[in-house]
Amino acid sequence: MLDILSSPWATIVATYSPRKIEFFGTLLIQLIFFWLPAIAYTSLDTLLPAFSARHKLQPAPKQPTAAEIKHCTLIALRNQAQSILTSLALIALAALTARPSRFRITTTLPTLPELTRDLALCGLLRELIFYPTHRLLHTPRLYRAVHKVHHEFTAPVAMAAQYAHPVEQFVANTLPIALPPVLLGAHIVTMWVFLAGMLVETATVHSGYDFLGGVARKHDAHHERFTVHYGVFGLLDWALGTDGKGRKRKGD
Structure with missing residues (x-):
């Protein structure tokens, strides 16, 4: 697969500047890999109502209304616009200070072993950054001021993955994914x-459906x-006793 993509990728790198590749490529990934699965999951109620009803994790009375889903979608759009503008600002700042891209942009693609290794490390780093950040957002003061917005959906839907306070969008949704690479x-x-x-993972875990391997x-x-x-x-949840299995945490 990587061999097939090598030639068109080399052409892209030879044709466009690293900053354009970074910005427009990242924008395309955000638009495709969040909105397509989020819209697909949200549309199941309309397109396949019987299938949807059979696989919902929460009962019908807890499900958000159409008006709530519409409001959720608007907030998700606002938050994704915030992430896009943040990315654009960082690229513009790097250009003004004559600094190179934060990522390697070469005419050659990463090898499969390199890709596998870095994806595993990125996943581990995301867990190490996201878990304490998320726990911190559940402290009383930060929960009331910031994280309570996200938890308005006690029966989450895919769009709710990016339904959050702007501060949470930056520190919990953007940084844990952007920082590792x-x-x-x-x-x-x-x-x-x-x-x-x-992006597919966060839309999926907020989907509210049980047909995806749980x-x-x-x-x-x-x-x-x-x-x-x-x-x-689940690595740190297991280690720190917050995996819902009833084990006592250290210090409890």
């Missing part, structure tokens, strides 16, 4: 693959109970 000095394509995967159950439980499943992959 930056810290690793990853290839831009590696960053895009990681970003695409995380991946939405844990985050659905978090929205219902608030005190379990703070992480992305």
Whole structure:
């Protein structure tokens, strides 16, 4: 697969500046890999109502209304616009200070071993950044001021993945995904693959459906109970006793 893409990728790098490649490529990934799955999950109620009803994790009385989903979509659009403008501002700042792109943009694609290694490291770093950030947002003061917005959806839908206070959008939704590939000095394509995967993941775990191997159950439980499943992959939830299995945490 990487061999097939090598020639067109080399042409792109030879034709466009690194800054254009970084900005427009990242924009395209954000638009495709969040909105397509989010719209698909949200449309199931209309397109396949019987299938949707069978697989909903939460009962009908808890489901958001059409008006609430519309409001959620508008907030998600605002937050994605915020992320896009943040990316544009960082690229513009780098241009003004004559600094290179934060990612490697070369005519060659990353090798499969490099891609696999960096994606695994990015996933681990995201867990290490997101878990404590998410736990911090559940402290009383920050919950009331910031995180309560996201938890308005006790029965989450895919669009609610980016339904958040602007502060949370930056510190919990953007930084834990953007920082790992930056810290690793990853290839831009590696960053895009990681970003695409995380966008599909967050839309999926907020979908409210059980037909996806149960991946939405844990985050659905978090929205219902608030005190379990703070992480992305469950590693730190398991280690720190917040995986909902009743084990005591250290210091309890």
